[in-house]
Amino acid sequence: MNVLWVFAHPDQGSLSGVLRDEGLAALASAGHRTRVSDLYAMKWKATLDRDDLGDASGDTLSAASRRAYADGTLGADIRAEHDKIDWADAVVLQFPLWWYGMPAILKGWFDRVFVKGYAYGVTDPQRPGRTLRYGQGRLAGKRALVLVTAGSREPALGPRGINGQLDLVLFPLLHGTLWYAGMSVLPPVAVYGADRVGPHEHAAAAALVRRRVAGLDRDAPLPYRTQNGGDYDDDLVLRPELAPGASGLDVHYAGGFTGADE
């Protein structure tokens, strides 16, 4: 399997850096090929702006991004990431949880790389009026694994923890970005209490990463509902007979996944 590992921590010597190296070594020893986008080391430009989109100043931003993608005039750094994603069968996204989301440099990887025509706004050639998203699209068939380090202890990111249940806090990334673009999204993996890791927790975290990486090609993805499989009506609202009377982000799991991270 070809695996792209996207890494977004400024310190190579951090726990995050050690866990990345553990994961990459485990993948290599299992015979997989790996490539790394180490965003801080690459000095990745975080901010999507008009400079990325060529000369389309009369267009809206999304129209300009579609045109620049179609014309091949996106910046070379963006096109290089497209090549890596196209090469990959699976993508690992590793980051410290900052304010319950991605560091800006990684959010900016999505803002700049997941342009219109590539990761959204993709229509079905057989049915031009229908947009392919949420389980379908240009990136369908690829797998995604999100690996975070969090200062929080595990109960506080659990089902009734004050910080919110991890997979629901990460819903904009797991569902709204990766699944939206068509990828099969594995349950996220978290190392908790990451700023208070002693030798014992360190070894446990490394073992957890090795184990989850070993399942990258076979673990069951999150059971998100597909947009075009019949669960949603024409307004993209969940049909009333499914999870009747319920609301909240977890109605978008078929069968009511409860958010365990392992």
Add this chain to the structure above:
Amino acid sequence: MNVLWVFAHPDQGSLSGVLRDEGLAALASAGHRTRVSDLYAMKWKATLDRDDLGDASGDTLSAASRRAYADGTLGADIRAEHDKIDWADAVVLQFPLWWYGMPAILKGWFDRVFVKGYAYGVTDPQRPGRTLRYGQGRLAGKRALVLVTAGSREPALGPRGINGQLDLVLFPLLHGTLWYAGMSVLPPVAVYGADRVGPHEHAAAAALVRRRVAGLDRDAPLPYRTQNGGDYDDDLVLRPELAPGASGLDVHYAGGFTGADE
């Protein structure tokens, strides 16, 4: 009232830019004082890195950020934002919803400005073992209003819409960042279908922004539970007698707010 308006859209002439100007004019005509952080115009640095934190390379990132804040050695651009926030009674955060979250430039505003000792890791001088967060902290008493433009139509961001209910999709920002830092967070306001706005919708969006800005000093905030008010146990898990048997992000609303955006 002193209002800081943080704006994160690259195009001044966009619908977002027009709505910002509507909001600022409405505030001024009601006698409020305003300041603007126009992040693209300021060429705001999005990525938190070691350059921001002075010479504390042996420390973890969070320890280094606490020390740099305490020593006054954070970059001048960060200190200028602290001054604006300290001056403000209310902060408006306006952005286009990109991948169901903030553009990287705004996420990076939080990553770089909300440093340890300023917006988190603040302890109670009377009770040094207790961290002040979720309703308490350095920014308590200030109000926050999030204003987004979204390509999605309203039903798809509603309670059973495929994109997720707006206030829950924004939970990492509304609850995990603004409420975490102590601010009183108003229900978010959204302009839907923002890439297909004709003259009629344009006028309606402007009226909505004027109305919500007029309520900035008096609208009821989201009824998030406080960390230290007795609803959570020592592991920061919601006590079993509250919202018994329930999970999901909306258990963190006292009394079950249902997420209407107006």
